[in-house]
Amino acid sequence: MVKLTIECTSGETIKIDDQKTINKVIREINGSRREGTEEMEFEDFGHRATLENSDGETKTFNLFIGGKAIVSGYYIHSNIDDFCGK
Incomplete structure (x- = not known):
């Protein structure tokens, strides 16, 4: 992966x-530990983040305040930096 783009909820x-x-x-x-999201309810889906490789292929996921993420239908109990809060 060569680029990470984050579209913050603030715009x-x-x-x-x-x-x-x-x-x-x-x-x-x-x-990080993960669990399925099929029975979870979320008030919002946080920031939209996209990883891109050198061939232009992308993988998009949702990034929440507090470092948690949703990737491919799994809630990731991660501790990713809050890039939008800086």
Whole structure:
């Protein structure tokens, strides 16, 4: 992955191309406990985040305040930085 774009609920868009930061986000998602979202209710779906690789392929997920995420139908109990709150 070469780019992380976050569309904050405030309307701000943050583009990150620092490989160390991107790798940290990916490690956090892949290494954190997850559970299915089929019976969960959410007031909102947080910020929209997109990872992009060098071929232009993307993976979009929802990122919440507090570092949690929803990826491919799973709630990820992660601790990702709150990029939109900085």
